[in-house]
Amino acid sequence: MDEPVTVGVDGSRSSMRALDWAADEAALHGRPLRIVHASVWERFEGATPADDLPEGRAEAAALEEIVTDAEARARRRRPELRVHAELLPGEPVDVLVHAGGDAFALVVGHRGRGALARHLSIGSVGPCVAERAWCPTVVVGDWAPGRPSGDREVVLGVGEGTDPGAAHVAFALHEAQARGCDLVAVHARSRQGTRHEPPGPGSSPTADALLSAAVPAGAALESGVVVHRQVVDGPAHHVLPQVARHAELLVLGVRHRHGTVHRELRPTHHAALRHSSCPVALVAVPWPPSRRPEAIDVE
Structure with a gap:
């Protein structure tokens, strides 16, 4: 500590x-x-x-x-x-x-x-x-509200390829647990997708399955955090600031830029920083750090 x-x-x-x-x-x-x-x-x-x-x-x-x-x-x-x-x-x-x-x-x-x-x-x-x-x-942000007195929540952005126990997932669960509030895991899905279409051989998992895999029930149970999983149609850079407009914190993951120890911010990150009405946490992998950046070999 x-x-x-x-x-x-x-x-x-x-x-x-x-x-x-x-x-x-x-x-x-x-x-x-x-x-x-x-x-x-x-x-x-x-x-x-x-x-x-x-x-x-x-x-x-x-x-x-x-x-x-x-x-x-x-x-x-x-x-x-x-x-x-x-x-x-x-x-x-x-x-x-x-x-x-x-x-x-x-x-x-x-x-x-x-x-x-x-x-x-x-x-x-x-x-x-x-x-x-x-x-x-x-x-x-300048517009970030104070801690709300009513229902409170931490919002977690979940993209494709988010692994169970990923850095930003762990951080978001930890923040929600400390606050005693719910965690809302959100996946922004293209409007062309079909929410309940079962995955075929070689296809991507459904959005519901993606959310369940990223924030498994076991992790939620272990942390004592109530997790709500939401699939919202629309681009992530529009969806996430809207969903998090009354949240205490919006948590997003940031991956390594290929071949370097630096991370790569995408349009979603920039849009969240510019438009979210709550504080935005950008969490690099891994979290918490086990080694300093200069000791990391990035594939």
Whole structure:
């Protein structure tokens, strides 16, 4: 239970929403919270003695204020948490990927500000970090609602070829179990398909069979999670954000790009990040990690 929930902050409203979500997530799982602010300011590179200049001292104070304010906010929200906040040198994506090397999950906001705006945004940091991070990456949108008071659920996207016990399936079950809520496993099926058509020799399994295989009854029973399996007609990049519009979390798997340790984000991932009204978790295989990325041989 030592792996922290790590969150990237830059002082923006978006990153504060991500911080709040990360604090709740850390408390939910009984894990520490690590707050990271990345800066490319040249004082870290040793290029100039910026601390000797008034503007350098002001910049240093502003950076420290972002970190201390974020730490104070997290402690106010979740007093029981173990919180560690730090200012790290480097490009934001590189810093966050490295910081996520030993994390339970890495949380980022929808968009950043200032020097981070080019990186900490829905169009860049979420996909870039998810492609490279070894832990699950959660992107919290500006529009993400608070935890609902009524029926709660975690939504899991299930595509063709999803194996039982796959990384994102295990993560989704774990998240639903921790929240005490239901898991909705969704497969988006082409309208040309026929739901109850039995598979013939060499054909693909039906959508119902695919869902049952991906989230078997035994796994649901073992976790104590009530699982609902839904087959919805339409393209996944339209279906999943709609189904998850009232969910606490949408979980999607991300596979390795062939021949590399990086993952490949598809249109469904990008659409979910851009349009989902709930936080989106992108989970790489395997989860939880057993070896660091540099030790992995990808076939």
